[in-house]
Amino acid sequence: MMRTVLGVALLVASSVCQAQTPSDTVERFLHKVATSASDQALDDLFAGSGFAETKPQDIITLKSQTRMAMGLYGTPIGIEKVREEDLSPSLKRIVYLQKFERYPVAWEFYFYKPKDTWVINTLNFKDQIASLVGAQQ
Template identity: 30%
Template sequence: MKYIIASFLLVLISCGNTNPQEKTEDPNLQKLMDTFFEKYKTNPGEAVDFIFGTNTDIAPEQVKELKEKLSTISVLAGKFYGQEQITSQKATSSLVYFSFLVKHDKPIRFIFMFYKPKDKWKIYKFKFDDQVDAELEESGKVYFIK
């Protein structure tokens, strides 16, 4: 019985950060995301311009296409009510992943990957979809090592 309890505690500890209210360790990165969502509240296109302003390697045509898709999905999803962090993962001190539940009448999931090559964070990847349940289902799976 002790081994089962110890194994269960070990699994819980190793699950990583899943607290939706937890802030990032880096205040600069937290400010980027807070500003993004503040802009998103009134103008999704402006929010995309803001976040991609951190990475000049992205082609303007790609940003334009992304803005159009996000504006469309935002309208189809209905009224915006806020966001909650689903999870965050720190691959290294220079590469981090965030997933957010973006609360509209219909939920949307936003995925951000940030990279810090030197001293400033820049967006590395930004995706959105309506597959909020996929991440939740995946996190609910239990894997056993034999």
């Protein structure tokens, strides 16, 4: 009996240690969004946020815009983290550069932590990167 309890405790501790950070979530999303699975990447990103249920038309529009944009930029060749900011204990901003053959794309993510887990709150992407990466004037 004690071994079973210990095994369950270790399993729970292991899954807590493997919990996805917002940066992990973003990187997994960026690797997937540049493929033909961009719709699924967005579904995965927004899972658990309530966004798909409260704003389904916005998700449909975002999917369409993302598919169109990914087709214009060429082959993806990598990602780079530009910035990660803790705006408060419950709000985080992460900016990534996604590199393509033709253009760079800046992605800006806001994550919100209402209780114990981070959920995506806002997503922006642009090929006019200065507006998202905070270019110096």
